Amino acid sequence: MQTGFRAATGDVLFRIDADVVVPEDTIIRLHQIWDRADEYTGNSVVGLSGGAEFVTPGSYGRIMSSLYMGAYWTTTRWALGHYPLFGTNCCIRSSWWKEIDESVDFSDTLVHEDLHLSFAVRPEETIWLQKDLVLPTDPRPLKGTRQMLCRFYRGFHTIWVNWKEQLPQERLSARGKLPDFIDTLVQR
Numbered sequence: 001m002q003t004g005f006r007a008a009t010g011d012v013l014f015r016i017d018a019d020v021v022v023p024e025d026t027i028i029r030l031h032q033i034w035d036r037a038d039e040y041t042g043n044s045v046v047g048l049s050g051g052a053e054f055v056t057p058g059s060y061g062r063i064m065s066s067l068y069m070g071a072y073w074t075t076t077r078w079a080l081g082h083y084p085l086f087g088t089n090c091c092i093r094s095s096w097w098k099e100i101d102e103s104v105d106f107s108d109t110l111v112h113e114d115l116h117l118s119f120a121v122r123p124e125e126t127i128w129l130q131k132d133l134v135l136p137t138d139p140r141p142l143k144g145t146r147q148m149l150c151r152f153y154r155g156f157h158t159i160w161v162n163w164k165e166q167l168p169q170e171r172l173s174a175r176g177k178l179p180d181f182i183d184t185l186v187q188r
Contacts, residue, residue, distance in 0.1 A: 001087075001113045002106050005097050014091040015114070019138035020052070029133060030091060037128040046125045047092040047118075049085045050133030054142060064142055065134075072155075073129065079159045079168060080118055081175040083129040087114030088137055096125070111158040119162040123174045 005013050012034065016022060030048070037045040051069045054061040069086070076084040085092070100120045106113060121127060141151055166174075 001117075002101070002104075005092075005094075006101065008094060011094055012091050013094050013097060015085075015087060015089075016135065017088045017137060019140065020088055021055075021136045023135070026133075026135070033128070033130050033133065041126070041128075043093075044125055045128045046096040046121060047085050047090060048128040048130055048133075049083060050089040050130050050135065051086065052088045052137040053134050054139035055136050056139050056142075061139060064139070068141065076115060076118070076155070076159075079163075080121070081172045082118075082121060083127045084118040085114040085127060087112070089133065089135045090114060092117075108161060110154055111161055112154050115155060115158045116162065119158075119165075123176070 001015060004015075012030070014027075014030065033048055034045075037048060051065070053065040054068075056064070072086065073083060100122075104117060104120050106116065118127065141147060
């Protein structure tokens, strides 16, 4: 990812996995979403993320995709204080990448690159989540307990590596907010 981003020349860097099918209208939709994000937030949005739907027969793929993406967005949002990038379907501003490139260490091959990159989002910045921007993908994350455990291990490892640099309460305090679930508890 780092090598590709460094070589890219566009204003926005789009990242997908090799097993993703990109619908023809995706680039047009990305332009529209970026325009809407800029209209609502100015330039504070440094990346946008969509989801994926596992290509399987019947409703199994939709159900598992919803559970998988919901778990990812919810748990990592608590750790980050904003939505995460989802490497199967995300893009970032190239200007932001150039600012943070040298500060993100990708030498640990166990970190999830997209989640690790999400920790580079600074307090005044955010990730725009577009839940209806869904790309069809291979269901490989669902194939076997070992595959799933490996993904969870790498995710928690990535969070732990970043929390060693900045504790969660420090990160959330710097962002000036608590995750929604804590806000809801406090209001009750």
